[in-house]
Amino acid sequence: MGKMVPESMILRVFEGLCCIDPGVPLPPGGGVCREQLVIFLADTLRGTAEERAPLVMAMSYGTKMMATTDQIKAFLEDLISAVVQTLTYKGHLRGWSIDRMGDAAQGASLLAEQLSSELKPSDENVCDVACLEQWLLRVSGVAAFLELLIGEALEVGLTSRPAPTLLPLCGDAPWTSLHSLLDLPLLMFLIPQLPAGDRAPWTLLFSTSVHGESFTRLVGNCKGRGPSVLLVKDTKGHIFGGFASQSWEIKPQFQGDSRCFLFSVYPSMRVFTCTGYNQHYMYLNQGQQTMPNGLGMGGQHGYFGLWLDCDFGRGHSRARPRCTTYGSPQLSGDEDFTLDTVEVWGTGLPPEEQEQGENKKSVLDVDPEAQALLEMTGKRLHSQGFREPEDDG
Template identity: 35%
Template sequence: MKNFIVKIMGNTSKKLAAKCTLLTKDEQKYLAATFRAASKNSDKIREEDLIVSGKLDAVLLERFWGPQIDPRLAQFLTNFLFGYGPNKSPSCDFNRFAELYVYNVRGTSEERMMVAYNSLGMDFNDTIELPYQLLREYCESIASTYIKVLKSASSSRAKTWINKGFRGRASHVQALGEAIAASVEGDADVTLNACTSNQLNKWLQLNTLLRQMTEAVFVNLYGINKKTGDESPGPVARAEPCLMPLPIGLDSMPDYPAFIDLSHIVWLNSHIPQKHQDKWRFLFSSHIHGESFSTMTGRIQDQGASLLIIEDNSGYIFGGYAPASWSLGPNFVGTDESFLFTLAPKMRVYPATTYNNHYQYINHHTKTLPNGLLMGGQFHFGAIWVNGDPFGEGSSAESCSTYKGYKRLSKEPNFRIKSLEVWGVGDKPMSLKESDERDLSVLDVNPEAKAILDMAGRTRHSEGIREPPPL
C-alpha cells in the first residue's frame, strides 16, 4: 500500500482526490471536501493553518477537528503530516493527507506501525525501539478522541448511556489508553521501558480494540460516510464499527445510579464474544432493587451470558463475565469463555486457564453448601465471593488458579459492596417452553381442526415438512 498515491498535477482538491486509486468514490469526495476546507482551496495545507505558535488554531480546527480531537493527537498528526526535526516541512500535500487516513483505517500492521513512529516524532526502522511512555501517550490520545467522538455523535446508543449518567471521565479514559498500551507485553503489569518493532507488529495485529477505535476516529475526522447531500467539511461518525452496545431496560428508570464509565463499557464490550456485543440487558442493581440476594437471584437466573460488576467501599470496580445462565444449584457451571476483570483503578482482564472449571456457582437457602455467588477458585477462597446472607459482604482471594495472571480484585481481601449490577449480554435465550411452542404446528394446538381434516380425508401437509425430532 506504500507509495500508492501518484504524483498529481492540478490545483483542485477533487482532481487530487480522483487520482487516489485506493480511495473509494465516496472517500474521494469527502477527503476532497475536508482537504479543501483545511487548505483554504489551495493544493497544500500549511502548518500554520493547523498550529499557531505551538497551540491549536481553534478558529480553523473547530470547524471539523477541534471539538473532537485530543490536543496530544492533534500534535501527533502534525508530526506525521509535516514531519519533525530538520526534515520538517511548512506544508503537506493531498498525498500525505490521504496517506494518514488510509494507513489508519485499513493499513497493514507495518503501515500502522510506521504511522505511530512518525506521529511520535521518530523514523520507522526495525532496529529502533519505541519508548513505552510515548506508546502509552499515543494510545491515550486515541482513546480520548474516540470518547470525544462518541459523546458528540448523534448515535442513539451513546446518547442513551450518557443521558443515564454514564460519562467519559478523564481518569477513566486515561486508564483505557493505559490498558491498551499495557497489552503490548504478555503480562500487562510488567514495567516496560521500550518496545521492539516485533512486539509492536504482533500487538497491532492482535489488538482489535485499538484498531476499531483508530478506524472510528479517522473515519470521523475525515468526514467519511456523511448523509447524502451533506457537502459540509464537518465530520460525521460512521455507525460501524460501534463499540457501544445497545442498552436495554434503562428507559423506565429516571434516576439510574451509574457508577461505571463509557470507557469501561467500551473496554468490557470488546472482550466479550462478538455474538453478545450488540446489546446489554439491565437485570439487577443493588441500588434500584435493594440489597437482597433473593431478589438478585430471581432476576439473573436463566438470562444467558451476563456481566457481574461490583464496586467496593474503597472505589475498586471489578467483576466477571459469566458465559452460562446463572442457575441455583450445588455444581459449578460455565465455560472457559469466562473471564474476570478490573475497571478501577486499572483496567485488566484475566482469562480462564482451564486448570479447573470453577467458573460460576450460585446457591441459596441450603444447609450443606455455601450460600452465595462465586466466580473462580474454591469455596471460602473465591476470586469473587458475594455472600448470600447477609447480602452486602464479599471477598476476593489472593490467588486463583481458575484465571490466568489473576491478582486480587478488591482493595482488601474482605470488602463491603457499595454497588452491584448484573447485565445480560446479547439476546435472552428462549426457555424450553418457548422453544417447544415455536415448533408446534397449528394442528397441535387445535385438535378440532386436525379431526375435521381426518374426516374429510385431507392430507396434513404441515406434518410432512417438520424437522425430524432429535435423537
C-alpha cells in the first residue's frame, strides 16, 4: 500500500487487522496471521455494518468499546485522502484532471466533517460500536471508500462484486483554460445525491474562466441541456450550488421537480432537499419587464435560496432563517453577494437524446416488470435470445 497511500493510513489498516480475533495462536514476536487477513478482507470488501463497525473503531484508534467523534473524523479524513491518492495512482480519474480542480485535501477535510456529522453518539462526542453500526447503515459512502481502498491498494478483487465507482465520467472539458470549483471529494459527495437516471458523463456547459462573465452566454449554454449541477463561489470564499433535475428553460414560471436540491461546499459540505412546502424548484427568466430576470432556486421572488441576477456579478441567498423550498440556510458569505466564479456541469442527456435512446429500446429493457408479468402469464418472449439489451454505459 505504501506506493499509493500515506503511512498514517497504512498504520490504521494494521490496527484494523490486529483487532480481529483469528481463533488461532498469533505469530510469535507480533504481526498478523493469515486468518486475520482473510477475515479483514471479507469484512471490508463484503461485510455487514455489524462486521465493519469494530474495524472502523480500531482504525480510528478507539478502544474496543468506544471512540470519540474527533477520532472518527480524523480516520475519515485519512481514508478519503487515501482514496483520492489511490484513484490518482491507479489512473481511475475517469477523465477528470486533478491538477485543474479544487484542493482535494480541503475537500477531504470537508467531506470527513460532513460524514462525521451524521453520527448520533449516545454520549456527548463518544460513539460505541452500536452507534457506528447504525451510522454505517445510514451512510453508505464509508463502506464504499473502504472497499475501493482495500481492493485497489492490496490488489484484491471480487468477481461477483467489482470495486465501487466513486466518480462520474467526465466528458470533454477544456482543462487547459479551466480551473474547476469541483474537487474529487466533492464529486464523491455529490454523485450519491443525484437521481439514479442522471449518471451520464458530466460535460462542462459554462464556466466564467472559460466563457467570461455573461448572463446571456450562461443561459444560452445551459437551456435545453438536461439535468445540471450549478456551482457558485462568492468573493467571501463561500462555495455553494444546486442540482437542476430538468433542463433550464426561459419562462416566467417556476419549473423543475422534487429531485432538485441545494448544497453548500465551503465552509461546510451539506445537502438540502425539498421540504414539500412549495414547488419553487427552479426559475430562469430574461428580458421581462414585469417579472424578475435571473436564475434562481428555491424560496420566492426576491427571497431565493440561491439567486443569480441577470446583471451578471450579483446574487443573493435569503433564507431568514431557512429557504422555504429546500430548508437551506444562507449559503453565501453575505446575504447579497458578489460573484467570483460560476460553473455549470451537465449531468444527464438532453431531452432529445434521452427520447431517442428510449425509442431504440425494447419495452422489455425499459420496464423489467413488463417482462416478469409476461413470463408469469405464460406468454412466450419471441425476441428472447435474438436480441441484446442496449448498454446504458
